[in-house]
Amino acid sequence: MYTDSFNTQLVRKNTGAIKYDRIKTDFGTENILPMWVADMDIPVPPFIMEAIQTRCQHPILGYTLIPERWYQSILNWLAQRYQWEVQKQEIGFLPGIVSGIALAIQCFSKPGDRILIQSPVYPPFRYLPKANGRELVENSLVYRNNQFEIDFEDFEEKAASGCRMFILCSPHNPGGRVWSKEALERMLAICAAHDICVVSDEIHADLTLPGHQHHPAAMVETSDCALITLMAPSKTFNIPGLNSSFYVIQNESVRTQFDRFLQNLSLNHGNLFAYEATVAAYEQGAVWLEELTRYLQTNIDYVVAFLKAHIPQITCSIPQASFLIWLDCRNLGMNQKELETFFIHEAGLGLNTGTSFGPEGYGFMRLNIGCPIETLQLAMSQLKSAIKQVKTDQ
Numbered sequence: 001m002y003t004d005s006f007n008t009q010l011v012r013k014n015t016g017a018i019k020y021d022r023i024k025t026d027f028g029t030e031n032i033l034p035m036w037v038a039d040m041d042i043p044v045p046p047f048i049m050e051a052i053q054t055r056c057q058h059p060i061l062g063y064t065l066i067p068e069r070w071y072q073s074i075l076n077w078l079a080q081r082y083q084w085e086v087q088k089q090e091i092g093f094l095p096g097i098v099s100g101i102a103l104a105i106q107c108f109s110k111p112g113d114r115i116l117i118q119s120p121v122y123p124p125f126r127y128l129p130k131a132n133g134r135e136l137v138e139n140s141l142v143y144r145n146n147q148f149e150i151d152f153e154d155f156e157e158k159a160a161s162g163c164r165m166f167i168l169c170s171p172h173n174p175g176g177r178v179w180s181k182e183a184l185e186r187m188l189a190i191c192a193a194h195d196i197c198v199v200s201d202e203i204h205a206d207l208t209l210p211g212h213q214h215h216p217a218a219m220v221e222t223s224d225c226a227l228i229t230l231m232a233p234s235k236t237f238n239i240p241g242l243n244s245s246f247y248v249i250q251n252e253s254v255r256t257q258f259d260r261f262l263q264n265l266s267l268n269h270g271n272l273f274a275y276e277a278t279v280a281a282y283e284q285g286a287v288w289l290e291e292l293t294r295y296l297q298t299n300i301d302y303v304v305a306f307l308k309a310h311i312p313q314i315t316c317s318i319p320q321a322s323f324l325i326w327l328d329c330r331n332l333g334m335n336q337k338e339l340e341t342f343f344i345h346e347a348g349l350g351l352n353t354g355t356s357f358g359p360e361g362y363g364f365m366r367l368n369i370g371c372p373i374e375t376l377q378l379a380m381s382q383l384k385s386a387i388k389q390v391k392t393d394q
């Protein structure tokens with residue numbers, strides 16, 4: 001029903017899209033196919049656009065109450081997708097997940113406190129603790145058989161070294177790892193034992209791919225620690241420009257502390273387009289999302305097969321969620337700068353460089369496959385031609 005729309009080529013240049021309108025600044029040339037920033041080149045579902053257009057028919061966009069349907073649509077979505085029963089008072093609006101992480105850091109830790117993350121990871125996990133005067137503690141993930149795994153011994157050791165907070169990325173970016181229930185239980189039990197507050201960023205959860213199951217951290221049996229879950233329709237329905245996210249906190253005293261903190265910053269309310277879009281997404285979005293995840297899976301399968309057949313020097317993660325592929329380019333024998341130059345100037349592709357996710361990303365690049373298959377085919381053929389050049393040069 002919606003798949004045809006996923007194939008539509010849309011011009012995003014001059015819309016203010018970071019992915020397109022910051023190319024020159026970030027890559028030094030206009031001449032690349034952008035496959036970086038994590039939004040999709042796929043149109044927002046029609047029912048969300050209609051909801052926004054309908055609201056725009058009223059000529060006043062005044063101060064707006066958070067609609068009851070905003071709460072109910074989220075509660076129903078969580079119950080249906082994750083069998084997670086949440087109460088209305090346990091959720092609240094946030095302008096974004098990154099803002100939510102920064103706010104949680106300020107609310108639940110003090111300057112100088114140690115904050116644990118698992119690298120390589122989405123860059124704000126690395127810079128926000130430091131930017132807020134906290135000490136970053138890293139539990140490096142192990143990359144084995146094209147998949148990230150947790151070194152639990154190291155996790156426990158780091159957790160026990162006086163960490164006050166753990167910022168969990170679940171599913172994980174980059175690489176699209178969906179953590180098993182057992183892995184989550186183990187991490188949360190360790191955090192509970194050391195009185196560590198857990199911030200669980202679950203922005204990619206809805207994009208869990210066919211055959212995999214996301215487990216909200218809050219549903220894990222051992223989640224007996226202070227736990228703040230951050231979720232959003234933004235990544236799922238390609239609406240991050242609307243600044244629409246929410247938190248779930250089920251522990252009453254933790255919630256009261258965070259609610260007060262947000263109130264004191266006058267941040268306990270959203271914007272009306274975010275409300276409209278969230279309600280439309282969660283009330284009507286299940287079928288669209290099912291088609292989208294199938295489409296993303298086809299794109300992933302295409303990249304995996306293409307690399308195997310034509311570019312065996314590069315291997316990749318097999319994402320279990322979302323539209324981001326972690327390319328292992330270590331066999332090319334280039335240092336990171338050479339790798340970046342190769343992708344930009346030889347392949348004509350704009351990807352995220354691996355080291356922006358942490359030093360463990362050395363030799364890796366992150367590819368965004370949330371686009372029409374035709375775009376991906378073009379990108380892969382550009383990469384193939386560039387690689388041939390490398391071989392003949394050597």
Ligand SMILES: Cc1ncc(COP(=O)(O)O)c(C=O)c1O
Pocket residue numbers: 038095096097098099122169173201203204232234240245
């Ligand atoms: C793990 C993760 N958290 C948060 C974000 C961004 O969230 P927001 O735009 O709501 O700040 C991203 C975007 O790529 C992400 O991958």
